[in-house]
Amino acid sequence: MKFQTLKAAVLFAGIALTAQAALAATSATLLNGNSVYxxxxxxxxxxxxxxxxxxxxxxxxxxxxVVSFRNGDKSFTWKFDSVGHAAxxxxxIAPAGFAGAGIKVYVERNEGERN
Structure with missing residues (x-):
């Protein structure tokens, strides 16, 4: 009986983690509230x-x-620590009112990261 309870708990935890990961991926926000970018x-x-x-x-x-972006008198600074090195x-990621539409940032692995 204890084995079945443990098995059910592990299965439930796996389903919950999968659902949380899917939610994070669709909202571009990690569970801690930070951006995936x-x-x-x-x-x-x-x-x-x-x-x-x-x-x-x-x-x-x-x-x-870490890069600062400027547009006239507006600017913001961002540390690119992206999940899966997504573009x-x-x-x-820019604050409201900051123009930059059409510009895509591609993030690649740095030398210190594992494959």
Missing amino acids: GVPAQATAASKVIDVTKAAQQINLKCGE VDLAA
Whole structure:
């Protein structure tokens, strides 16, 4: 009887984790509330500044990189620590009112990550 109870508990936990992962994937938010694309960061931590008015439609970065984006007098800084190294539309992580539509950021593994 105890084995069946344990088996049912493990099965239920697996279903719950699968449902949580699916929810996180569809909402682009992890269970802890952070974005699957990374987190906002302090401008002083940025390794580069990208002016979106002069940027290409595609920006290539390494996972863990901290970048400040500028558009006129508006700016924001983001640490790209993405789940699965997914590409992201800049508009999806930019604050409201920050133009950047059409720019896609591609995040690749950094040298310190395992395969």
